Amino acid sequence: MIARDLMNSDFPYVTADADLDYVAKLLAECGLGAVPVVDDELAPIGIVTRSNLEQARPHPLPDLGAIPGFLLRNRPKPVFHANGRALREVMTSPAISISDFAKVPDIARIMESHSLKRIPVVEGHKIIGLVLRKEVMEAMAGGFTAMALEAHRRRPLISLPQQTGDRCAVATAREFRELVAAHERQLDLERVERRRGAIELREQRIRDLANQRLTDPQWREMLEQARRSAAAGLTEHLLIRFPSQLCADGGRAINAPDPNWPATLRGEPADVFHRWRNELHPRGFRIAAQIVDFPEGLPGDAALFLMWSAARI
Structure with missing residues (x-):
């Protein structure tokens, strides 16, 4: 019988940058008594046990003395708090591990010589399982029959708490x-x-x-804004911006451009064009239409521009 026969791959492990409070909580929940610490390649570099945490607890003040044993009997242990300590300060390092092909007598000898209750199993350098001393002793005594060994392989080594309100537990x-x-x-x-x-x-x-129709006050406000644009040194002014779908052809004539684009205007833009043709065109003003944006590659808004530059287009 070798280590791979006894080990169980269902075990918790952490990296060295894990929070010590989390490791303490993991130890309390899993019931295993030890959590291996691995590097980025999953090679074991240390191990944390309950004994490590007990040694890391603050000791009673000297003037108070130790707490009598009868007061501690059957008393729940307080929750462990790291208080700023790092996992590396608490864990036992380096980690002693065995090959997955290690034989049971060799495993027992290593665990006895190093006073280990559990030992990581590695394949190459990667951790793949844990072996407990009590199970090694049982195997040494011949307590594992073929059926019991198969059941042991399938049995989880630890039992994590069932998923309840904490959805991140597993x-x-x-x-x-x-x-x-x-x-x-x-x-x-x-x-x-x-x-x-x-x-x-x-x-x-x-x-x-x-x-909607263009009112006289709106037309006068458009002309006043155009005057302010000229005073600012501009040679054109946007009179009105409107969805190209307002045109009878969806703005295709304006985008072409087609000289007959004015005939496609509807509503207020058509009124603006008619006011320009009747009132401003005789006074030297020109007008132009343009598609000003193309959402998703299609004509979006169109605009009518009033122009007064000397150059002809």
């Missing part, structure tokens, strides 16, 4: 990836809903604009 990377995928699906649904809402708002705005 988790896998796959579960976290599924959470990420669910989050991304939710984001996709929200994007679809936002896009649908934006489309509905835009369509409502187009319907409102199609029925």
Whole structure:
């Protein structure tokens, strides 16, 4: 019988940068009495036991003396607190380990010579299991039958608490990836809903604009803003910006450009063009239409520009 026959791969382990309070909690929950410490390659570099934690507890003040044993009997031990100590300060290092092909007598001799109650099993340098001294002693005494040995291999070495309200007590990377995928699906649904809402708002705005007419005060305000643009040294002014879908052809004539684009205007933009043609064109002002943005590669908003530069286009 060799170490691989006795070991069980269901055991906790941590890296050296783990919080000591977490390791203490793990020891209290798993019931194993030891937690191996491994490096990035999963090679054991130390081990933490309950004895390590007991030695790390603060000692009673000298003037108070030790607490009598009868007061400590059947008294629950207080929760361990690291108080700033690092795991490296508490763990036993270096870790003594055995090969997965180590024979039971050799395992017993190593554990006896080093006073070990449990020992990590490695394959090469990587930790793959733990062996307990009581099970080594039972195997030495012939207490493991073939059926019992097979049951032992399948039996978890530790029993982690059942998942209750703490959903993070037992988790896998796959579960976290599924959470990420669910989050991304939710984001996709929200994007679809936002896009649908934006489309509905835009369509409502187009319907409102199609029925909206240009008033005289609005026209005078447009001209006043154009005057301020000229005073600032500009040679053109944006009179009105509107969804290209307000045009009868969805803005295709403006984007072409097609000389007949004015005939596609509807609502307030059509009124602006007519006011320009009747009042401003005879006075030397020109007008131009342009698609000013292309969301998702399609014509978005269009605009009418009033121009007064001497150059002809």
